[in-house]
Amino acid sequence: MLIHRCPRCRAEDISADAHPVRVIRADRTEIVPVCRNCYRAAELEYRLACDNAGIPYATLPIREGLFALADFYERRLAALDDPDLLLEDDDRRATKAPVQAALADVRRRLAIEPVRDA
Ligand SMILES: [Zn+2]
Numbered sequence: 056m057l058i059h060r061c062p063r064c065r066a067e068d069i070s071a072d073a074h075p076v077r078v079i080r081a082d083r084t085e086i087v088p089v090c091r092n093c094y095r096a097a098e099l100e101y102r103l104a105c106d107n108a109g110i111p112y113a114t115l116p117i118r119e120g121l122f123a124l125a126d127f128y129e130r131r132l133a134a135l136d137d138p139d140l141l142l143e144d145d146d147r148r149a150t151k152a153p154v155q156a157a158l159a160d161v162r163r164r165l166a167i168e169p170v171r172d173a
Pocket residue numbers: 061062063064065066067089090091092093
């Protein structure tokens with residue numbers, strides 16, 4: 056519960072450093088957070104899966120990826136706030152801090168208005 060491993064390599068802790076990629080599961084595309092190391096390979100796998108399934112490939116819209124990341128970090132923070140998780144207050148604060156920083160960064164990027172042509 057304290058660390059959240061990358062679902063692809065099961066090695067890296069992605070609690071505060073996740074990267075959104077898409078996977079095709081049961082004919083549906085889902086966004087899954089993976090670690091930095093897996094990001095490119097996972098995107099390539101998605102591209103190949105699209106090709107095999109006859110689905111036109113398009114890059115993940117940035118805001119869609121950011122919303123998925125914000126959701127992921129919010130769930131991590133909620134999990135760390137769970138009173139059943141036996142943590143001292145200081146440990147809880149210290150464990151949450153990098154996740155909160157990652158969420159703040161995602162929210163900051165989401166708050167940037169798209170640049171429009173004049
Ligand atoms: Zn990984």
